Amino acid sequence: MVQKLDILRESPSQTAGPYVHIGCTPNFSGITGIYPEDLGTRMITGDAAGERITIKGTVHDGAGTALRDALVEVWQADAAGKFAGQGGDAAFTGWGRSAGDMATGEFTFETVKPGAVSWPDGRKQAPHVTFWIVARGINLGLHTRMYFADEDAANAQDPILSRLEHSQRIPTLLAQPEGNGVYRFDIHLQGAQETIFFDI
Amino acid sequence: MTGFIPRDRRWHPPALTPGYKTSVKRSPSFAPLSFPTSPSEESGPVFRDDMLGPQDGDLIHNFAKPGESAVGPRIIVHGRVLDECGRPVPNTLVEVWQANAGGRYRHKKESYLAPLDPNFGGCGRVVTDEHGFYEFRTIQPGPYPWPNTMADWRPAHIHFSVFGHSFAQRLITQMYFEGDPLIWKCPIVDTIPSRAGIESLVAALDMSRAIPMDSLAYKFDIVLRGRRQTHFENRPEGL
Numbered sequence: 001m002v003q004k005l006d007i008l009r010e011s012p013s014q015t016a017g018p019y020v021h022i023g024c025t026p027n028f029s030g031i032t033g034i035y036p037e038d039l040g041t042r043m044i045t046g047d048a049a050g051e052r053i054t055i056k057g058t059v060h061d062g063a064g065t066a067l068r069d070a071l072v073e074v075w076q077a078d079a080a081g082k083f084a085g086q087g088g089d090a091a092f093t094g095w096g097r098s099a100g101d102m103a104t105g106e107f108t109f110e111t112v113k114p115g116a117v118s119w120p121d122g123r124k125q126a127p128h129v130t131f132w133i134v135a136r137g138i139n140l141g142l143h144t145r146m147y148f149a150d151e152d153a154a155n156a157q158d159p160i161l162s163r164l165e166h167s168q169r170i171p172t173l174l175a176q177p178e179g180n181g182v183y184r185f186d187i188h189l190q191g192a193q194e195t196i197f198f199d200i
Numbered sequence: 201m202t203g204f205i206p207r208d209r210r211w212h213p214p215a216l217t218p219g220y221k222t223s224v225k226r227s228p229s230f231a232p233l234s235f236p237t238s239p240s241e242e243s244g245p246v247f248r249d250d251m252l253g254p255q256d257g258d259l260i261h262n263f264a265k266p267g268e269s270a271v272g273p274r275i276i277v278h279g280r281v282l283d284e285c286g287r288p289v290p291n292t293l294v295e296v297w298q299a300n301a302g303g304r305y306r307h308k309k310e311s312y313l314a315p316l317d318p319n320f321g322g323c324g325r326v327v328t329d330e331h332g333f334y335e336f337r338t339i340q341p342g343p344y345p346w347p348n349t350m351a352d353w354r355p356a357h358i359h360f361s362v363f364g365h366s367f368a369q370r371l372i373t374q375m376y377f378e379g380d381p382l383i384w385k386c387p388i389v390d391t392i393p394s395r396a397g398i399e400s401l402v403a404a405l406d407m408s409r410a411i412p413m414d415s416l417a418y419k420f421d422i423v424l425r426g427r428r429q430t431h432f433e434n435r436p437e438g439l
């Protein structure tokens with residue numbers, strides 16, 4: 001026998017199920033009058049610095065069907081590369097949550113383009129937005145990152161992108177500019193275009 | 201910053217669990233890629249308890265008409281949010297949602313014939329106190345059938361969404377009730393690989409917190425990922 005480690009086990013994940021919107025975006029699901037508004041609806045709460053952008057996209061399953069029951073959350077730095085709660089822009093929450101469009105499942109985030117964030121060794125990471133996706137059929141929330149396709153130089157130096165073994169999969173992490181500050185970032189859970197997910 | 205204790209993926213459900221059919225086309229087939237956490241993963245959204253409404257943690261009343269209340273066995277659910285190192289996680293947001301006492305969700309895609317309760321919405325939220333404790337009041341949800349095979353019923357459960365202080369700690373899970381025989385027949389519960397893992401999601405009946413002639417109580421602790429503890433620096437390249 002040996003001494004016991006004082007380490008607890010993380011609570012096991014369970015799927016968010018088909019009714020995650022009841023708990024996380026009740027107003028969206030028609031349950032009004034409990035919360036004044038759904039959390040994560042507005043990321044910009046005032047005169048936030050930086051370039052205003054819109055992120056749009058859809059989550060697809062392995063058959064190519066768009067999910068309409070997903071919940072997508074994003075977390076990102078402000079335009080200066082600082083996070084809310086750690087000296088970031090007071091008019092920017094850095095956190096957004098979308099239930100997606102009722103009919104199409106398309107999510108939308110009105111936000112600012114993030115600045116560069118440091119890597120543990122001091123190098124700079126390319127601008128990116130962290131995504132977290134839960135839905136019926138997803139047993140453990142999926143983490144990924146959205147980078148910007150129009151940031152070639154920064155992306156080439158990024159500590160994560162530059163060391164990916166399957167570099168042909170990098171485009172699955174790149175949001176494509178569509179003009180007027182709109183970036184499209186489609187997520188594929190499975191299949192030929194499967195998005196790179198991270199075990200962070 | 202020293203990063204987080206790596207997630208034990210043998211303890212969590214795998215992505216592909218064919219007994220839970222919806223996972224088949226929604227499970228990534230590549231292994232997730234690992235990298236050392238950076239400020240993007242070690243920071244997270246901050247919520248303050250002053251954003252909460254007075255009835256956010258009272259599902260018996262937060263959707264009910266004035267003077268009325270939800271139908272069902274009244275329960276208190278309480279517990280603590282801790283990290284893997286046993287430290288409390290204070291001031292963190294906990295969101296819950298559930299079916300009514302008949303097993304029916306208030307949702308337009310819900311097809312179960314059990315009736316809605318006009319006084320029950322099914323969602324609530326609380327923020328843990330400075331020691332990581334939380335408490336909310338609700339009715340015990342009913343079990344319900346769901347389309348997987350034609351014979352699957354969910355055990356009574358409450359869904360939990362927990363933030364922690366870092367985006368790497370973000371977790372959604374479900375709480376089950378002590379003694380429910382349906383726990384051991386459910387394909388979603390069965391996605392968890394070990395019996396010990398399943399039992400860690402079963403709340404204990406806690407008569408010490410019951411309110412006489414009013415409510416039963418269940419205790420449900422939640423453990424989020426913990427930060428690695430060391431006085432020694434990571435190797436600079438971190439890999």
Ligand SMILES: [Fe+2]
Pocket residue numbers: 017019298299354357359
């Ligand atoms: Fe459920």
